[in-house]
Amino acid sequence: MSLIEVKDLSREFTIRKRAGLLRRTSVVKRAVHDLTFEIDAGEMVGYIGPNGAGKSTTIKMLTGILVPSGGSAQVAGLEPSRRRRELARRIGVVFGQRTSLWWDLPLRDSFELLRRIYRIPDKTFRRNLEDHVAMLDLGDLLDTPVRQLSLGQRMRGDIAAALLHDPEILYLDEPTIGLDVVSKGRLREFLRALNHERRTTLMLTTHDLGDIEALCDRVIVIDDGTAVFDGPLPSLRTGGGASRTLVVDLVDEAAPIAVEGAEVVKVEGPRQWLAFPAGSSAAPLVSQVAAGYDVADLSIHEPDIEDVIRNLYGG
Amino acid sequence: MRAYWLIALLWIRAALSYPVSFWTMMVGGVLITFLDFVSIWLMFTHIDSYGGFSLREIGLLYGVTSIAFRIADMLVGSVEKIGQKVRSGDLDAMMTKPVPVLVQLCADRFELRRLGQIGQGVAVFAWAAPIVDWNPQRLGVLVMAIVSGVVIYFCVFVTFSTIQFWTTDASEFANAFTYGGNTIMQYPMTIFPREVVRSLTYLLPLTFVNWYPCLFLLGETDPFGAPGWFRFASPLAALVLVGITALVWRQGLRRYRSTGS
Numbered sequence: 005m006s007l008i009e010v011k012d013l014s015r016e017f018t019i020r021k022r023a024g025l026l027r028r029t030s031v032v033k034r035a036v037h038d039l040t041f042e043i044d045a046g047e048m049v050g051y052i053g054p055n056g057a058g059k060s061t062t063i064k065m066l067t068g069i070l071v072p073s074g075g076s077a078q079v080a081g082l083e084p085s086r087r088r089r090e091l092a093r094r095i096g097v098v099f100g101q102r103t104s105l106w107w108d109l110p111l112r113d114s115f116e117l118l119r120r121i122y123r124i125p126d127k128t129f130r131r132n133l134e135d136h137v138a139m140l141d142l143g144d145l146l147d148t149p150v151r152q153l154s155l156g157q158r159m160r161g162d163i164a165a166a167l168l169h170d171p172e173i174l175y176l177d178e179p180t181i182g183l184d185v186v187s188k189g190r191l192r193e194f195l196r197a198l199n200h201e202r203r204t205t206l207m208l209t210t211h212d213l214g215d216i217e218a219l220c221d222r223v224i225v226i227d228d229g230t231a232v233f234d235g236p237l238p239s240l241r242t243g244g245g246a247s248r249t250l251v252v253d254l255v256d257e258a259a260p261i262a263v264e265g266a267e268v269v270k271v272e273g274p275r276q277w278l279a280f281p282a283g284s285s286a287a288p289l290v291s292q293v294a295a296g297y298d299v300a301d302l303s304i305h306e307p308d309i310e311d312v313i314r315n316l317y318g319g
Numbered sequence: 320m321r322a323y324w325l326i327a328l329l330w331i332r333a334a335l336s337y338p339v340s341f342w343t344m345m346v347g348g349v350l351i352t353f354l355d356f357v358s359i360w361l362m363f364t365h366i367d368s369y370g371g372f373s374l375r376e377i378g379l380l381y382g383v384t385s386i387a388f389r390i391a392d393m394l395v396g397s398v399e400k401i402g403q404k405v406r407s408g409d410l411d412a413m414m415t416k417p418v419p420v421l422v423q424l425c426a427d428r429f430e431l432r433r434l435g436q437i438g439q440g441v442a443v444f445a446w447a448a449p450i451v452d453w454n455p456q457r458l459g460v461l462v463m464a465i466v467s468g469v470v471i472y473f474c475v476f477v478t479f480s481t482i483q484f485w486t487t488d489a490s491e492f493a494n495a496f497t498y499g500g501n502t503i504m505q506y507p508m509t510i511f512p513r514e515v516v517r518s519l520t521y522l523l524p525l526t527f528v529n530w531y532p533c534l535f536l537l538g539e540t541d542p543f544g545a546p547g548w549f550r551f552a553s554p555l556a557a558l559v560l561v562g563i564t565a566l567v568w569r570q571g572l573r574r575y576r577s578t579g580s
Binding site: 068 | 322326411578
């Protein structure tokens with residue numbers, strides 16, 4: 005059985021609108037509908053989609069905050085909405101834009117309180133604190149009240165806090181939002197190490213495709229409440245009608261190159277751009293071009309993942 | 320309970336780490352609530368009795384309701400700020416922890432400095448206490464009244480704050496019943512129309528906090544003719560209110576969990 009099992013999961017909201025002085029109409033909005041996926045222990049899954057696509061609603065249902073209006077969800081063998089507090093001991097949740105630390109208290113006190121609330125054994129607590137504090141570079145910040153921390157420092161604190169009780173799953177909602185390049189890089193490195201060394205399952209929602217490329221083996225794309233893509237990152241590039249580009253630098257200017265399986269999309273002096281389906285190999289194309297023309301240089305450009313995803317949303 | 324004190328203790332420690340600010344706030348709280356009773360005292364420089372009650376008798380009513388109310392106020396912590404916690408997303412964070420949300424809300428921002436306000440209630444009570452002819456029964460009724468009173472006010476705080484799950488800006492509405500209720504109970508019920516006293520017995524049973532028990536302490540019968548056993552019924556009123564509060568709270572949380580806002 006998978007660690008996370010979601011089947012036909014749906015959540016509808018009723019939105020009441022004023023229609024005239026006293027009359028009100030209600031509109032049913034489907035935030036998530038018929039969502040189905042499974043995540044195995046040890047996976048790192050990117051959960052992406054445009055604003056309002058249903059990402060947060062899904063995470064809230066998987067943590068037990070929201071009760072689904074249809075379908076089912078099982079996390080670590082528990083039904084989240086019914087066994088919310090029990091599940092809380094087995095998962096960690098980090099919301100990027102807010103903190104679950106105690107605002108006016110130093111990090112150390114927040115950690116200590118969590119140790120008691122979760123009844124974390126001393127040995128586990130000390131080991132986790134040492135490991136995570138060192139790796140997240142929090143050593144000098146333990147005695148600073150949370151409100152005085154920078155965004156990046158607070159995020160690191162939040163992640164360390166969410167991991168103290170050895171959760172099997174870590175949900176991260178926009179973990180790198182607002183962070184600078186260096187902080188982002190460090191955080192990604194930490195998460196990768198966490199997944200490798202402790203086999204912690206990671207599910208992260210993000211707008212930053214850099215996070216996905218750096219971390220995730222698998223991507224689930226959600227649009228309008230339903231999954232429009234679920235698979236490994238490389239096949240996201242090949243699927244969705246994306247194309248790769250072969251850039252050819254000829255020795256002399258020439259008429260557009262005519263070869264099978266590709267078409268010229270742009271010509272600029274001796275340089276020509278040839279588009280070909282992302283699913284096919286570049287090798288036959290390269291040999292055809294090299295055989296027919298005087299080539300000075302060649303390079304292949306992978307499709308931009310943002311374009312691919314934009315295509316998915318549009319379709 | 321254990322979690323409540325763990326979180327509360329943390330806030331106490333945090334408050335005590337700024338001792339100057341802690342003591343200023345505490346003394347300030349005492350002074351403000353002290354002025355509150357001074358206004359009643361000033362009134363008595365012109366009159367000898369109000370609603371048939373002397374200043375010390377009113378002091379007794381005032382003391383009992385204040386002690387109960389201020390203790391409850393200290394225990395409910397951030398419950399009054401549910402709406403704000405919903406908007407900031409803090410409530411979501413609380414729901415991902417293995418402690419009941421109500422416990423976390425109550426323990427959040429536990430304010431030890433409210434001990435000052437409780438102290439003021441105790442002081443007024445101590446000043447008024449000599450008019451009671453104390454015996455073990457009366458002492459028993461007093462303890463029962465204060466414990467029940469804390470529970471009753473606690474329930475009123477929670478019930479009316481829960482409304483914020485439906486309309487997030489209802490905190491002022493709740494204040495009318497909590498702080499407003501306490502202010503009304505500082506006066507003898509004889510100054511109010513019968514309908515008000517009835518409402519405060521059967522709808523919002525605040526009269527069980529101090530009015531009926533104090534009648535017993537003073538050896539009086541109810542001028543409105545309420546049954547004699549009402550004077551001992553405070554725990555019953557508290558129990559009924561606990562039941563209602565639990566229901567309302569569950570409904571509120573259920574609503575939140577199906578709307579997410």
